[in-house]
Amino acid sequence: MREEFRLLVALQDLDIMIKEVEEKKTSDQLKNMGFQLDGLEELQKARATLAGKIPPALRNRYEKLAGRYRMAIIPVTDDKCLGCFVKLPTSFFSSAYSSELITCENCGRLLFIP
Amino acid sequence: MESKKLASLFQEDLCIFSLRSRKKTSVLQEMVRHLKASGKIADEHFILEMLKNRESLGSTGLGLGVAFPHGRSIAIPDLTVLFARSPSGIDFEALDSEPTKVFFLILAPSEKGAETYLALLSRLTALVQQPETLEKLYEVKNFESLQAVLGSDNG
Numbered sequence: 001m002r003e004e005f006r007l008l009v010a011l012q013d014l015d016i017m018i019k020e021v022e023e024k025k026t027s028d029q030l031k032n033m034g035f036q037l038d039g040l041e042e043l044q045k046a047r048a049t050l051a052g053k054i055p056p057a058l059r060n061r062y063e064k065l066a067g068r069y070r071m072a073i074i075p076v077t078d079d080k081c082l083g084c085f086v087k088l089p090t091s092f093f094s095s096a097y098s099s100e101l102i103t104c105e106n107c108g109r110l111l112f113i114p
Numbered sequence: 115m116e117s118k119k120l121a122s123l124f125q126e127d128l129c130i131f132s133l134r135s136r137k138k139t140s141v142l143q144e145m146v147r148h149l150k151a152s153g154k155i156a157d158e159h160f161i162l163e164m165l166k167n168r169e170s171l172g173s174t175g176l177g178l179g180v181a182f183p184h185g186r187s188i189a190i191p192d193l194t195v196l197f198a199r200s201p202s203g204i205d206f207e208a209l210d211s212e213p214t215k216v217f218f219l220i221l222a223p224s225e226k227g228a229e230t231y232l233a234l235l236s237r238l239t240a241l242v243q244q245p246e247t248l249e250k251l252y253e254v255k256n257f258e259s260l261q262a263v264l265g266s267d268n269g
Binding site for chain 2: 006009010012013014016017020021023026029030033034035036037038039040042043046071073074075077082083112114
């Protein structure tokens with residue numbers, strides 16, 4: 001997997017975490033269980049640092065997709081994009097293993113092979 | 115979540131009854147490596163980074179000697195729970211500053227909602243509030259005794 005794609009995946013994981021803390025319902029649930037969520041600023045700093053390591057063109061592509069979908073990067077399961085559930089063409093698999101960034105031809109999301 | 119279902123979420127190959135690590139980050143590493151060795155995850159890097167970020171939000175060591183490292187990642191295919199125990203306890207920066215002896219690592223796929231793991235987290239955090247259960251958890255040395263503790267809960 002290309003390094004910038006690894007960074008992008010880590011960025012999405014971080015975004016999901018930040019979103020959970022910002023969602024009142026989820027953060028209230030966590031606080032009720034006893035978790036302290038005081039480090040949101042730390043997470044945002046970590047996000048800025050991580051985002052700064054990603055080439056701008058790729059980062060912009062991610063941000064656009066993240067604005068459009070709940071997740072910009074989506075796993076592939078049973079040869080299907082889990083975002084739009086469209087079966088991927090056979091050609092996808094030959095190119096996937098060449099460690100290039102793969103995009104779902106149907107929905108445009110970036111694809112991740114677990 | 116019924117107690118039977120709670121116990122069934124744990125797997126024998128996802129238990130560490132005597133952690134070797136003595137420091138917070140290395141405990142996380144040991145647990146994540148165990149997940150990789152068991153074939154549950156393909157890439158430990160993403161999970162470890164996510165867990166370290168989660169700890170920077172606030173320690174998941176809630177006190178009473180128990181920690182609940184948790185989070186969601188695209189690198190997790192299914193809801194996964196790992197149980198780990200440190201007989202002597204380690205400094206996990208717990209909220210009560212006491213050593214942490216029991217770890218419930220809970221990981222969920224990011225494409226599913228937070229509710230996939232919040233229900234389990236809620237059940238487990240409630241479970242350790244029962245003093246008798248907690249004492250038993252400190253002492254579990256094998257999968258059978260862990261299953262007995264989790265299965266005996268009627269909460």
